[in-house]
Amino acid sequence: MIILYTTERDYPWGTLRSTHASKTKVVLEEKRIPYRIENLPPGDLWKKPAEMVARHPLGKVPYIEDGELTIYDSTVIDEYLEERYSWPRLMPPGDVVARAKIRMIEQFADEALLVGNLPPIWMPYWSEPAKRDTERMEKGREGLRSRDLPYIDKVLSEAPAGGYICGDFSVADVGMMVLAMVLEVDGMPSEKFPRVERYLDLLRARPSYRSISPRTKVAEATGRMPTA
Numbered sequence: 001m002i003i004l005y006t007t008e009r010d011y012p013w014g015t016l017r018s019t020h021a022s023k024t025k026v027v028l029e030e031k032r033i034p035y036r037i038e039n040l041p042p043g044d045l046w047k048k049p050a051e052m053v054a055r056h057p058l059g060k061v062p063y064i065e066d067g068e069l070t071i072y073d074s075t076v077i078d079e080y081l082e083e084r085y086s087w088p089r090l091m092p093p094g095d096v097v098a099r100a101k102i103r104m105i106e107q108f109a110d111e112a113l114l115v116g117n118l119p120p121i122w123m124p125y126w127s128e129p130a131k132r133d134t135e136r137m138e139k140g141r142e143g144l145r146s147r148d149l150p151y152i153d154k155v156l157s158e159a160p161a162g163g164y165i166c167g168d169f170s171v172a173d174v175g176m177m178v179l180a181m182v183l184e185v186d187g188m189p190s191e192k193f194p195r196v197e198r199y200l201d202l203l204r205a206r207p208s209y210r211s212i213s214p215r216t217k218v219a220e221a222t223g224r225m226p227t228a
């Protein structure tokens with residue numbers, strides 16, 4: 001069974017999870033791969049204990065163990081899972097252009113959202129309200145409003161039929177599930193982007209979203225979720 005190393009914690013305002021590991025969790029759920037979670041203390045991400053660095057040289061999550069094999073980096077892990085467990089497919093086989101478009105959106109989600117505008121919003125929720133840097137949070141929101149949501153809206157408006165960002169559900173949508181997760185906790189108003197709002201609700205309605213939903217407590221999300 002695959003072991004996913006991540007960080008998850010229950011708070012009164014929702015259950016918070018590593019954003020990058022959430023990408024891998026969604027893929028494990030979508031592909032119905034049996035897995036269990038090794039839930040590391042959030043402090044390990046800063047302390048970087050030797051046993052963690054032995055598996056991930058940068059002491060980050062996620063990394064997985066698949067038998068003897070250890071793999072780190074959410075994008076690499078998700079590609080490995082796609083190649084090893086090809087059904088249901090999260091990448092269309094053969095179509096080089098469609099694959100490149102999906103990879104662009106995957107990369108956009110990583111760079112613009114997961115290491116860009118989401119951490120200033122998401123990280124403060126790991127502290128109590130009085131300790132949050134509200135100015136920094138607002139900068140993250142402004143970054144979403146001015147750059148990321150307009151771009152996502154444009155891509156959605158040009159998407160092929162299928163309802164998802166590149167047509168059928170694919171790895172391009174997986175990073176966007178993380179945006180859906182963060183905005184569910186934050187509640188940032190985004191009514192100026194109704195198409196994006198509808199899309200994020202569509203993602204939240206997928207059974208795999210339950211495994212990263214802020215409403216799913218750590219104790220209820222320790223392995224592959226039962227299908228709804």
Ligand SMILES: N[C@@H](CCC(=O)N[C@@H](CS)C(=O)NCC(=O)O)C(=O)O
Nearest residue numbers: 018019020045060061062073074075
């Ligand atoms: N490129 C990596 C980034 C992983 C990453 O930054 N994970 C965060 C948690 S969401 C982390 O471990 N942060 C601790 C650090 O940056 O040292 C991936 O996609 O897995």
